[in-house]
Amino acid sequence: MRFNSLISASALLMAALAVTSGAAAGASSSHPTIDQDREVLFQVSTIDALLLAVYDGVLSVGVLKEKGDFGIGTFDKLEGEMILLDGICYQVKEDGFAYVVSDDLTTPFASVTFFDHDETVLIEEAANLTELVGILEASLPSKNVFYAIRIDGTFPYVRTRSVPAQERPYPLLVDVTANQTVFxxxxxxxxxxxxxxxxxxxxxxxxxxxxxxxxxDRKAGGHILDLRVDGVEVALDVTASILMALPAEGDFFDLDLTGDLSGYLEKVEK
Amino acid sequence: MRFNSLISASALLMAALAVTSGAAAGASSSHPTIDQDREVLFQVSTIDALLLAVYDGVLSVGVLKEKGDFGIGTFDKLEGEMILLDGICYQVKEDGFAYVVSDDLTTPFASVTFFDHDETVLIEEAANLTELVGILEASLPSKNVFYAIRIDGTFPYVRTRSVPAQERPYPLLVDVTANQTVFxxxxxxxxxxxxxxxxxxxxxxxxxxxxxxxxxDRKAGGHILDLRVDGVEVALDVTASILMALPAEGDFFDLDLTGDLSGYLEKVEK
Structure with missing residues (x-):
């Protein structure tokens, strides 16, 4: 497990403008970077709502693509895994294949941003997902902001999953993923x-x-359960602002979101 | 402790458009309400960062006022309590008096929005802050979205506090409020x-x-520690979206924000 961090000081400084530009110098007329949509992580709903079976789509892919060209999520009725990449939105269905989706399809949960490559972390080797994440976290400049992660490469091994569309009454996500299809x-x-x-x-x-x-070839994929990497460059987009848009009707409205669902989350991620 | 809730169905429906407009009908070309700044709660930094003494201002009042005409917060070096009301920003200093602040002054923590009156909750009587909040919460249509709260009236009793500017090394907020001035x-x-x-x-x-x-007369005020109300109308602005702008440099960057600070928070609110 070895790595080199190639953090670009100038890129980081640019990212650091998020809420400091102008303010520090007392120049109130200059706008911070957060005014620019590119530096905002846009999120639909919350992960806990998804864990508690809020699967009805509330925002269209067309609107989502106005908020970013890069991201992940799921679709109406929890049908498959979303990959938004270079402005194209793919749905990896239960069969493991990726389909380009229409702008009319909706999502109950997604995170997107406009990907701007701020930093690079070189990872020479990682035997599994836990190791990859460990190396990555050790080289993050701060654990208090968000990062979009993009890794292009050839991977010795990747294990993914997808899930089929659900019907009401919706089962909890932890019960859906117990029967996930693995690729x-x-x-x-x-x-x-x-x-x-x-x-x-x-x-x-x-x-x-x-x-x-x-x-x-953009023909297959899914939610990553595990992987092995060998000499990859991790491209990071430092994102210090998040715009969370909550569903203001439907199942979300009456949900009890006060509990700690981290146990559920750990299961569904595996 | 009695109350009547005057929730306007049409107002609520408008608020509920947040992430459903267009999407539900599959009309991807129509924008959700979240595109409108008015329906977004804009927040600078996090309360836990403030609890852990991140007091340096990172965003100017001038920029903050572009994000809302209504809100609360504090100022650079934790100097006093912020009230942003009808587009004017006031600083209640250690002496209990309110001063209109210049756009150059910065804030380390604030929450603002453009206040649009969506709902009204009538509260006939509440003997203290706990009772007021209990009545209010019982009449919220959902406990999973944010609400801006405005109450205009004559109050039998209000107890407030403010705190003076701090110097480095900054003490924790819980230690600062132990010596707060009460009005x-x-x-x-x-x-x-x-x-x-x-x-x-x-x-x-x-x-x-x-x-x-x-x-x-906008001459005095502060952070409310307790109060008694008698026949007030609570005006609510239902806000389903939040834009959180994190400081991307300074003390915030290296802070350990993984702990549960709810015990600290309870103390500083009193």
């Missing part, structure tokens, strides 16, 4: 798409790393 | 300004109600 890729060229979320946003999104995968 | 108002005409935050946003903002007060 394995060997020496697969493709792209890993996801986010790193600070611990203080637990309940809102997945603390730590949440990664999806899609092959180079 | 009492009797039969005071004025406005209560604040927010109700869902439990799942603990760590990010103050779960439940967080209220500040300013008198009608």
């Amino acid at each position: 394995e890729f060997e020496n697969a060229s493709g792209t890993i798409v996801g986010f790193w979320t600070p611990q203080f946003a637990a309940g809102i999104n997945v603390p730590g790393s949440h990664l999806h995968f899609i092959t180079d | 009492e108002f009797e039969n005071a005409s004025g406005t209560i300004v604040g927010f109700w935050t869902p439990q799942f946003a603990a760590g990010i903002n103050v779960p439940g109600s967080h209220l500040h007060f300013i008198t009608d």
Whole structure:
């Protein structure tokens, strides 16, 4: 387990403008970077609502694509895994294949941003997902902001999953994933798409790393359960602002979201 | 302890458009209400960072006022209590008096929005802050979204506090408030300004109600520690989206924000 961190000081400084530009110098007329949609992580609903079976789509892919060109999520009725990459939205269905989706399809939970490559972390080797995430976290400049993660490469091994559309009464996510379909890729060229979320946003999104995968031909992929990497460059987009849009009707409205669902979350991520 | 809830169905429906407009009908070209700044709660930093003594201002009042005309917070070096009301930003200093602040002054923590009156809750009587909040919470249509709270009236009793500017090395907020200055108002005409935050946003903002007060002549006020009300109308702005802008440099960056600070928070609110 070895790594080199190639953090670009200038890129980091640019990212650090988020809420400090102007303010520090007392120049109130200059706008902070947060006014620019590109530097905002846009999120629909919360991970805990998804864990508690709020699966009805509330925002269309068309609107989502106005908020970012890069991201992950799921679709109406929990049908499959979302990968938004280079502005194209893919749905990895129960069969493991990726389909380009229409702008009319809706999502109950997704995170997107406009990906701007701020930093690079070189990972020479990681035997599994836990090791990859460990190396990555050790090289993050701060554990208190969000990062979009993009890894292009050829991966010795990737294991993914997807889930079928659900019907009412919706089962809990932990029960759906108990019957997930699992796919394995060997020496697969493709792209890993996801986010790193600070611990203080637990309940809102997945603390730590949440990664999806899609092959180079954009024909297959899914939610990453495990992987092995060998000499990859991790591209990070430092994102210090988050815009969370909550469903203001439907199942979400009456849900009891006061509990600690981290136990459920750990199960569904595996 | 009696109350009547005057929730306007049409107002609520408008608020519920947050992430459902267009999407439900599959009309991807229509924008959800979240595109409108008015329906977004804009927040600088997190309450846990403030509890852990991140007091340096990172965003100017000038920029903050572009994000809302209504809100609360504090100022650079934790100097006093912020009340943003009808677009004017006041600083209640250690002496209990309210001063209109310049746009150059910065804030380390604040929450603002453009106040649009969506709902009204009538409260006939509440003997203290706990009772007021209990009545209010019982009449919220959902405990999973944010509400801006405005109460104009004459209050039999209000107890507030403020704190002086701090110097490095900054003490924890719980130690600062142990020496807070307390003010009492009797039969005071004025406005209560604040927010109700869902439990799942603990760590990010103050779960439940967080209220500040300013008198009608806008000359005095502070962070509300307790109060008694008698026949007030609570005006609520239902806010389903939140834009959280994190400091991307300074003390915030290296802070350990993984702990549960709810014990600290309870002390500083009193």
